[in-house]
Amino acid sequence: MNAIILSAIWGIVMMFSGVFVSGKRTIRTIAILGLLLLFLANCLDLGGGFRVHIDVHRMLYFDTFGLLANSVIFGSTLVFVMLSGRDMENVGINLAEYFALIFFVLCGVALVTTFNTLLMLFLGIEIISIPLYILTGSDKRNLKGNEASLKYFLMGAFSTGLMLLGIAFLYGASQNGSLFIDEMAIGKAPISPLFISGLLLLLVSMSFKVSAAPFHFWTPDVYDGAPTVFTSFMATIVKSALFIGFIRLFDEGFGRVHDRWQLFVAIITAATLFIGNLTAVFQQSVKRMLAYSSIAQAGFMLMAILSINGIARDGIILYITAYSAATIGIFAVLIRMKDYTFEGFSGLAKHHPVLAATTTIFLLSLAGIPLTAGFFAKYYMLAAVVSTGKYLWLVIFAVLCAAISVYYYFRLIQAMYFKEGDRQELDEGPGFRILLILLAAVIVVLGIAPHLVTDPVHSLIYLW
Amino acid sequence: MVPVLLIVIPLLSGLAGWFIKGEGAARTWSLLSSLATLAVSVYALTLSKDNPALHADVEWIPALGSRFSVGLDGMGRILTLLTALGYPLILIGTWRDSYRKAPNFHALMLLMQAGLMGVFVSMDALLFYFFWELALVPAYFLGSQWGGERRIQATFKFFLYTFIGSLLMLVGIIWLYYHTPDHSFSLNSFYALRSKIANDDQVWLFWVFFIAFAIKMPIWPLHTWQPDMYEQAPTAVTMVLSGIMVKMGLFGIIRWLAPVLPTGFWAWGDTASALCIIGMIYASLVAIRQDDLKRLVAYSSIAHMGLMCLAIFATTSTGMQGVMIQMFNHGINIIGLWIVVDLIERQFHTRKISELGGLAQKAPGLAILLVIVALANVALPLTNAFVGEFLLFSGVYSSMATRYNVLFTVVAGLSIILSAVYTLNMIQRVFYGNVNRLTEKARDIRLNEKVILATIVVIIVVIGVYPKPVLDLTKDTVEAVITKMIYKQ
Numbered sequence: 003m004n005a006i007i008l009s010a011i012w013g014i015v016m017m018f019s020g021v022f023v024s025g026k027r028t029i030r031t032i033a034i035l036g037l038l039l040l041f042l043a044n045c046l047d048l049g050g051g052f053r054v055h056i057d058v059h060r061m062l063y064f065d066t067f068g069l070l071a072n073s074v075i076f077g078s079t080l081v082f083v084m085l086s087g088r089d090m091e092n093v094g095i096n097l098a099e100y101f102a103l104i105f106f107v108l109c110g111v112a113l114v115t116t117f118n119t120l121l122m123l124f125l126g127i128e129i130i131s132i133p134l135y136i137l138t139g140s141d142k143r144n145l146k147g148n149e150a151s152l153k154y155f156l157m158g159a160f161s162t163g164l165m166l167l168g169i170a171f172l173y174g175a176s177q178n179g180s181l182f183i184d185e186m187a188i189g190k191a192p193i194s195p196l197f198i199s200g201l202l203l204l205l206v207s208m209s210f211k212v213s214a215a216p217f218h219f220w221t222p223d224v225y226d227g228a229p230t231v232f233t234s235f236m237a238t239i240v241k242s243a244l245f246i247g248f249i250r251l252f253d254e255g256f257g258r259v260h261d262r263w264q265l266f267v268a269i270i271t272a273a274t275l276f277i278g279n280l281t282a283v284f285q286q287s288v289k290r291m292l293a294y295s296s297i298a299q300a301g302f303m304l305m306a307i308l309s310i311n312g313i314a315r316d317g318i319i320l321y322i323t324a325y326s327a328a329t330i331g332i333f334a335v336l337i338r339m340k341d342y343t344f345e346g347f348s349g350l351a352k353h354h355p356v357l358a359a360t361t362t363i364f365l366l367s368l369a370g371i372p373l374t375a376g377f378f379a380k381y382y383m384l385a386a387v388v389s390t391g392k393y394l395w396l397v398i399f400a401v402l403c404a405a406i407s408v409y410y411y412f413r414l415i416q417a418m419y420f421k422e423g424d425r426q427e428l429d430e431g432p433g434f435r436i437l438l439i440l441l442a443a444v445i446v447v448l449g450i451a452p453h454l455v456t457d458p459v460h461s462l463i464y465l466w
Numbered sequence: 467m468v469p470v471l472l473i474v475i476p477l478l479s480g481l482a483g484w485f486i487k488g489e490g491a492a493r494t495w496s497l498l499s500s501l502a503t504l505a506v507s508v509y510a511l512t513l514s515k516d517n518p519a520l521h522a523d524v525e526w527i528p529a530l531g532s533r534f535s536v537g538l539d540g541m542g543r544i545l546t547l548l549t550a551l552g553y554p555l556i557l558i559g560t561w562r563d564s565y566r567k568a569p570n571f572h573a574l575m576l577l578m579q580a581g582l583m584g585v586f587v588s589m590d591a592l593l594f595y596f597f598w599e600l601a602l603v604p605a606y607f608l609g610s611q612w613g614g615e616r617r618i619q620a621t622f623k624f625f626l627y628t629f630i631g632s633l634l635m636l637v638g639i640i641w642l643y644y645h646t647p648d649h650s651f652s653l654n655s656f657y658a659l660r661s662k663i664a665n666d667d668q669v670w671l672f673w674v675f676f677i678a679f680a681i682k683m684p685i686w687p688l689h690t691w692q693p694d695m696y697e698q699a700p701t702a703v704t705m706v707l708s709g710i711m712v713k714m715g716l717f718g719i720i721r722w723l724a725p726v727l728p729t730g731f732w733a734w735g736d737t738a739s740a741l742c743i744i745g746m747i748y749a750s751l752v753a754i755r756q757d758d759l760k761r762l763v764a765y766s767s768i769a770h771m772g773l774m775c776l777a778i779f780a781t782t783s784t785g786m787q788g789v790m791i792q793m794f795n796h797g798i799n800i801i802g803l804w805i806v807v808d809l810i811e812r813q814f815h816t817r818k819i820s821e822l823g824g825l826a827q828k829a830p831g832l833a834i835l836l837v838i839v840a841l842a843n844v845a846l847p848l849t850n851a852f853v854g855e856f857l858l859f860s861g862v863y864s865s866m867a868t869r870y871n872v873l874f875t876v877v878a879g880l881s882i883i884l885s886a887v888y889t890l891n892m893i894q895r896v897f898y899g900n901v902n903r904l905t906e907k908a909r910d911i912r913l914n915e916k917v918i919l920a921t922i923v924v925i926i927v928v929i930g931v932y933p934k935p936v937l938d939l940t941k942d943t944v945e946a947v948i949t950k951m952i953y954k955q
Contacts, residue, residue, distance in 0.1 A: 093743075104491055105578060112778070138796060316529070366603070370600060371603060372595070372596045372599040372600060373596070373599075373603075379637070381640070384636065384637065384640055385640050385643075385644075388637070388640045388641050388644055389644050391644075394637075394641075396639060397637050397640075398634070398674075401630075401633035401634060401636065401637055402633075404633055405626060405630040405633055408625070408626060408629055409626070411747065412606075412622065412625070416610065416618055419607070419610070419611060420610050420618050450528065452527060452529075452530075453527050453528065453529045453530075456529060457529060
């Protein structure tokens, strides 16, 4: 509860800070302060030190899983703003508003990670989506950005429509007219076609949101068209939150009838892995490659939804941590580059060794090489599916796709280290470098001791 | 404690190596570190096999049931000795090679050594996988940054092949992990599984593991990365790859595949043996046609690895004993061959056999040492490889695991003849014959190379004459593995 309230309030604070404060630096400091408070407030909630208590009539459900995910997401946002906050100034003049929108998104995130009724899920997803449409089009003079924004809005509205329809179906199918996910599919009554239709509609709309194939077509265009700072935000923080919501819905709500929908998820997973990895191979722009890589990574995260079990829950937390940390780091470097193609990275290692070395660690993590967090993230996903004893073909398929992913991640490493390039003036202060090194260190530490993140999931606290 | 030291010394000195300035200092640092590792490894030989210092076991990731569990049995000791001995040989042998950004080169070499050591001492499957990949990453950077013109493609091919293999192996490891009663990655839990896995599962699990190991060795038809990689990588890296890293494949089969999945191993034994044999003959024939020294040695290595792999499938203790000793011998011999190739390339800037000739007149010292190493490569009596290959062949011949033991022995025997053809042919054309314009100015070898090649020759002869200490060292592992392999026959 702490996080929902604080993020909403701080969003308004940020909005007004644009009116009362003129310095961009001050605005950024206020935002970083807000994120720090948000992170701490959520940790207090998690640890039980201080909790704002409001009777939500079971509509929200604050368990460790959701709150831990919140911590990871707020932490990533904090890192993101510290690394790339300055680059937001280049997008447009309304810096304070951008931060305000980010805080509103985080409010939606806090709802999506802790919802207990379909209404709250819907509300959370809308609160996330609408600021994102604005952020995508925030560079008003950029035609591609405008196109992306409109595309995102239309696609998003469409998938929201499907989601509402699905919710209505589920409401109709439930025996006592309930929208609570923990009351769905209980009892011995046969499962009605209405229920299955509602479930599938929700599956489709959630797949839209997390850009799973074959509902991924908006992703490359939107990620490519949006200002790169906000692409970074969308591809990591927002995607992580939606996955937490996704697994929550399908675990708590539909977990008991998983045999009815697992095959659909398996097919979506396979398609996502295949399309994401294969298309990423052919990209010439690093930004577009990262967009497809985010689809490919979503394929791996979908394996957690397929296999809903304890390992999947541990794993998804680790996965969003590893994925967000690495992707935010790469984007932070990419934003500072002038040329977004692979050739633009040529010779980076010679002139900017720290940037190149940390980016390499991020890329190795995304590729899932041991000693990085990405390895254990992938390990958990594979283990989650293997432990179900089914869908072994998917596991084999996934590892082959992971091998493909090495091609495009290593292509960037090859460009940075083994190709000659001209020196380019990059804006890298000591603070930026130190942050990148810290982020890389986090990834390596989690690559040796992943239980630092996953262990807290097991200390379940239930409270309403 | 000893196995931990074997990992930690190269790891820490490798990390420290990044901060050293200057080529000479980096080279010395790297040599000192590898000598320290060698000392530890020799010390390990003096300990009895029950000594607690040979094992270490601490908690790593309790949530996953994985422990940092390392230990040295006979096979572990012989392979860590090979790794520890190989590094100083390589470093001194290539002492005059100079590299751009030398500190990085040496640091990566040491990190690779840490990975290799880890593979050979791990007693926990997840840890094993971890080191398996960790040995690969430095190899990727070493091969891509230093080496021939097509190095980036060749190294990437190598990386991709091995990475696919190891990911398949990871799936196998996870599958086995979920079938252990106590959800543990430990070697003993895996061994305890072997009678509990259904035959149908053993049959496919065999391939996910075998492909990973076969790529590493490499076994035909998964060998295509190898000649390119050996040719393009800097010679010091090629020496590590061919002398030490390929042994990871054999090691993996002996430790993690054969005793864990005996039925699958037996069921596919003939198929895999046939692949080994095709590879041996194919590689030998290709080697005869090679004009490039590096590619010739590369193909000869495929043939030798094929024979060792074949002997594992024979499931006899003689054959297994042969594999143990031959893993060590092959590592030493091939490092010797590479040192000669490196010498020739550095002097004449060519590796083409057709452009060389008459070296024996100009460099008699080199010629004598090379001939001994080359004869060991052909497995002439009194050389170490004779002992190894004799055991391998008698193991294959007396095999009860296959009906085709005679056929296998005969066809595999052909490859020995072929190996004599290409090796002697190479010696003849490079060292004898007429001196040409290029080889006129040839110098004889210098002190460091002489010392290293002489050391290698001494090892070759000593093991060739008196192999008992080596055989005694690995006896316990052989017995243990063979008992587990014939468990279900």
